[in-house]
Amino acid sequence: MKITPLEIRQKEFEKGFRGYDKDDVKAFLASLSQEWEREMDIQKELKLKLEAAEKEVEKLRQVESSLYKTLKTAEDTGANVITQANRTAELHLKETQIKADKLLSDAQQRAKDIVEDANHKAQAILEDTEDELKEVADGFKQLENHRDNVIEELRNLSTGLNDKVKKIEDRMQHVDIETHLKRARKAVKKIQNADEYELEEVKRPSIKHEAAKVPKAEKANHSEEPKQQNKNEESGGEDTSFFDEITAD
Template sequence: MKISAIEIRKHTFEKIFRGYDPDEVDAFLNSLSQEWERYSSENNLLKMQLEYAEKELAKLKDIESTLFRTLKAAEDTSKLIEKEANENAEKRIEESRVTANELVTEAEQRTSQIIRQTEDRLAKFKEDFAQEVKFQERDFRAIENFRDNLIVQLSSLANSALETVERFEQKYDKESVLNKMEDIKKHVAEIEIPKKITFQQPVKIEIEEPADEPEAQVILQDDKPEVVFEVANEPEQEPEAEPVFEVDPELPGEPEPEAEEEIPAVAPFATHVPEPEPAPAPEPEPVREEPVAYNRPRQTPKTAAEEAEEVLAEMHKVAEKARDSSAGINRPRESSQPKKSGGGSFFDQI
């Protein structure tokens, strides 16, 4: 039952005999109503404060829950980001490791392939060079044989000429025969003996010796540019007047003179000899019945020495390129033994 201050003030009591003093009761009730009013106002104020505090508490609780959820989400997000970062880092590290291994493997394969190709090329170059040396040695020997044969032919021609002169000397005037022999000796002395020529290119030489005439027919074959040794024909000279030997009719019957043997003119072996002043080229002669045999038509007017020099320069270039590309591979060891010098025989010095 709720009692307000107004009800306390307006409350009345029945009057009886010998009861309480009405003034004192009224005064007490007034003071009681005042106190009641004061407590009621304080109670209302406290209720209002409590409601406000409860509302603030609810707001704070909402904020707290929001902050907690936010903090939780941030924590979860940070953990997720950290996990993804670790996974990405591990993945990148693994990919980098695989790529590095592949690059190293590929580099090793390419290196081994290059080394193998270089060794194959070097072995092939050595084999070709050895074969080239064999070919050159064989061709050089063939050229020497050709030179020796040519010298023998020239010697035989000179001997036959001398024999013919001697026969003529025995039959005819000695002075005219001596003059003729001097001319023949001069002609033989003018014939140049070919020098040794070193070729750096394989040349195949075939020497054909005809049965009737001692003309040298040279056929040179080559796998590379063709080198042809041609027998140079000397420019035509005016024929010298042969001495006419008159037979004295008063002499007793002498046997008729034998027909003079013709000495075929052999041209010197064509070699490349520089002259101080080149003579003008002679006019081409008509084709003879026994031309020098060639296996192929000559394409360039270069001499054999020029062709040999060009081939030698080309081989030097190839050797330098191979030496640069294969530097440090199969390099010949330097001999630590001191070379022998001084006296002694040739074999002791070796």
């Protein structure tokens, strides 16, 4: 039987000859006692549960506090790590930038040195080439001068030979071959009749071939004519042969 507080307040007891009915009062009190005991048990159970809940709450609060502290520590540590990482990254970035700038500067200087060295070598090669070309040009000029001199000498030689051939042709036109043949027979007869005299060595007449000379040699040729005349005078005006007259020039 469930008794509410309202029923307890409104409960009325019948009056008997001597007051309230004792049985009703005892029955009500028994029921009230049972209900109250039950309520006390429930209250005790709830109290135990409340204590357990409070302990659990306390544990949860401790866990929460620990988690909060851990989270705070993690946040602080994370912030420190991030800050340190940022500083390290900035430091590495600066070092990398410095190294990159140095590498770039070294590469530019190296390229500049290579270009300057190449320019110097090219200039040296150009100067050497110009000197060689100048030497070749001078040599070619000397060859041209030598060629011109040779051509001039050949022209002079050709002119001298032509003049000599012309002189020989002119003399041959004025030579009397029969007269010279008679002189030759006469000389042979003299040799045959000279038994009492010692035989003299007679040189066979030969045609002399003069080497071709440049115009300088023509003066020597002109000087031979007086020598030939002197020779004729020394021989006492002997008759000269046909071949002597031809080669006299």
